[in-house]
Amino acid sequence: MANKFYITTPIFYPNANLHMGHAYTITICDIVARFNRLQGKDVHFLTGSDENTIKVVKAATEAGKTPLQFTDMVVDNFKRLFKDLDISYDQFIRTSDKEIHWPGAIMLWNKLVESGDIYKKKYKGLYCPGCEEFKKEKELVNGKCPLHNLIPEEIEEENYFFKLSKYQDFLKEKINSDELSIEPATRKKEVLSFLSEPLEDVSFSRAVKGESWGIPIPNDPSQVMYVWCDALSNYISAIGYGRDEETFKKFWPADYHVIGKDILRFHAVFWPAMLHSAGLELPKKIFVHGMITSGGRKMSKTLGNVIDPYELMNEYGAESMRYFLAREISTTEDGDMTKESFKDAYNANLANGLGNLVSRIMKMAETNLDAPVLIEEAKIYPKISYSSRFDMFDIQKAIDDVWEYIKSIDSDIQIGKPFKLVKEDKQKGKEMIEQFVKELYIVAQGLEPFMPKTSLEIKRLIKENKSPEQPLFLRKI
Numbered sequence: 001m002a003n004k005f006y007i008t009t010p011i012f013y014p015n016a017n018l019h020m021g022h023a024y025t026i027t028i029c030d031i032v033a034r035f036n037r038l039q040g041k042d043v044h045f046l047t048g049s050d051e052n053t054i055k056v057v058k059a060a061t062e063a064g065k066t067p068l069q070f071t072d073m074v075v076d077n078f079k080r081l082f083k084d085l086d087i088s089y090d091q092f093i094r095t096s097d098k099e100i101h102w103p104g105a106i107m108l109w110n111k112l113v114e115s116g117d118i119y120k121k122k123y124k125g126l127y128c129p130g131c132e133e134f135k136k137e138k139e140l141v142n143g144k145c146p147l148h149n150l151i152p153e154e155i156e157e158e159n160y161f162f163k164l165s166k167y168q169d170f171l172k173e174k175i176n177s178d179e180l181s182i183e184p185a186t187r188k189k190e191v192l193s194f195l196s197e198p199l200e201d202v203s204f205s206r207a208v209k210g211e212s213w214g215i216p217i218p219n220d221p222s223q224v225m226y227v228w229c230d231a232l233s234n235y236i237s238a239i240g241y242g243r244d245e246e247t248f249k250k251f252w253p254a255d256y257h258v259i260g261k262d263i264l265r266f267h268a269v270f271w272p273a274m275l276h277s278a279g280l281e282l283p284k285k286i287f288v289h290g291m292i293t294s295g296g297r298k299m300s301k302t303l304g305n306v307i308d309p310y311e312l313m314n315e316y317g318a319e320s321m322r323y324f325l326a327r328e329i330s331t332t333e334d335g336d337m338t339k340e341s342f343k344d345a346y347n348a349n350l351a352n353g354l355g356n357l358v359s360r361i362m363k364m365a366e367t368n369l370d371a372p373v374l375i376e377e378a379k380i381y382p383k384i385s386y387s388s389r390f391d392m393f394d395i396q397k398a399i400d401d402v403w404e405y406i407k408s409i410d411s412d413i414q415i416g417k418p419f420k421l422v423k424e425d426k427q428k429g430k431e432m433i434e435q436f437v438k439e440l441y442i443v444a445q446g447l448e449p450f451m452p453k454t455s456l457e458i459k460r461l462i463k464e465n466k467s468p469e470q471p472l473f474l475r476k477i
């Protein structure tokens with residue numbers, strides 16, 4: 001279907017509440033999903049939780065709960081955060097969901113078996129529970145996983161393996177030719193460099209120890225699916241693979257998988273190989289964003305340097321958070337974040353920049369115009385032409401375009417001095433103020449994907465010809 005747009009976030013581990021890094025991933029997806037809806041596309045925006053993992057079992061045990069009780073609680077918190085952040089997801093998938101997720105995950109497994117790509121082997125390796133991945137000695141720093149600062153566990157067991165090595169040339173070809181597009185180019189290069197070394201097959205199951213938590217391997221309940229094999233399949237199970245062929249056909253292949261750079265290999269190597277083995281189309285694009293760092297290190301639960309989004313949202317509001325993530329964090333590079341940098345950006349660009357502009361223009365309009373300015377939406381949309389930015393997934397530049405527009409209105413007000421003109425020549429002054437109100441409407445439209453509530457509020461003020469009862473963004477000291 002030409003008009004559909006299927007975009008996914010990674011599914012989040014519900015072993016703890018989400019932090020700013022996770023909020024980043026889903027907020028940029030939301031912005032792109034909203035933009036595409038405004039373009040008239042039939043958008044399906046998927047997010048969810050990655051539950052069948054050792055991390056979850058450990059956290060649940062520590063909390064004295066069963067994994068399901070525990071994840072029910074954490075997933076509720078995820079959903080509350082998404083609601084508060086105004087995330088417009090269409091579907092939330094849980095990998096513990098036996099009706100929605102399991103049929104697809106099992107069907108995919110069976111297809112891999114049918115293709116002759118699953119075999120059993122005894123294996124001994126060093127497993128990082130942070131990455132949920134076996135590590136090679138050479139990847140460790142001082143015996144620890146450098147990403148999580150954890151000593152990996154030595155695991156020896158008999159597992160089912162997936163013949164990843166068979167797909168080396170296939171993957172190179174698809175990625176090189178951009179049939180599977182990895183963006184930005186630096187990440188594509190990184191994957192191709194990884195693919196220049198011989199690929200090893202991967203262990204795709206774990207032996208059940210104690211109580212079973214996870215998807216049992218068809219015909220062998222002594223093993224459950226390896227979390228990444230299970231998790232990746234959410235992208236197809238959610239939209240009906242294994243249970244609703246019609247919806248699946250409507251939305252697959254995904255237009256965008258959006259991920260952080262830490263999970264690039266799973267998405268750009270494991271996932272396309274699995275799909276091809278199962279005779280399925282590859283996703284069109286994988287967009288890889290950088291990491292939010294704090295004190296120079298990736299913000300992560302395991303490292304203990306996280307900022308809880310509510311710490312900032314309670315003080316500054318969700319719209320400010322959306323602004324900050326879109327504009328003040330590079331869409332492709334790592335970006336450090338502190339509470340100070342948040343406050344500075346808020347004061348400079350929201351309290352002063354946007355907030356001031358709205359107050360200024362609407363005050364003039366309220367005082368001088370007899371009736372609200374009539375806006376013919378269709379005539380002006382889309383005035384801020386950032387579509388090409390969205391084509392490149394450049395969220396930061398797209399919102400920069402809006403702020404450039406704000407700046408240009410500011411300077412036009414300085415030059416035109418409508419507040420003076422209206423005193424000297426009432427008619428001309430009024431016309432100029434009307435023009436500025438229209439310009440402000442264009443700003444409101446431009447803001448729609450980024451700050452939907454602010455956009456609505458500005459439109460309301462224009463429609464009612466009112467200045468804000470109180471500043472849109474109060475200055476913080």
Ligand code: MSP
Pocket residue numbers: 009010011012013020021022024025050231232233234258259260261262263290291292293298299300
């Ligand atoms: N469960 C896996 C994904 C499976 S997808 C089939 C996972 N979960 S996660 O909860 O650890 O991370 C989810 C997303 O949040 C990933 O895209 C990850 O890159 C992102 N982030 C986690 N920490 C982050 C930062 N500090 N900064 C930016 N994004 C970060 O991985």
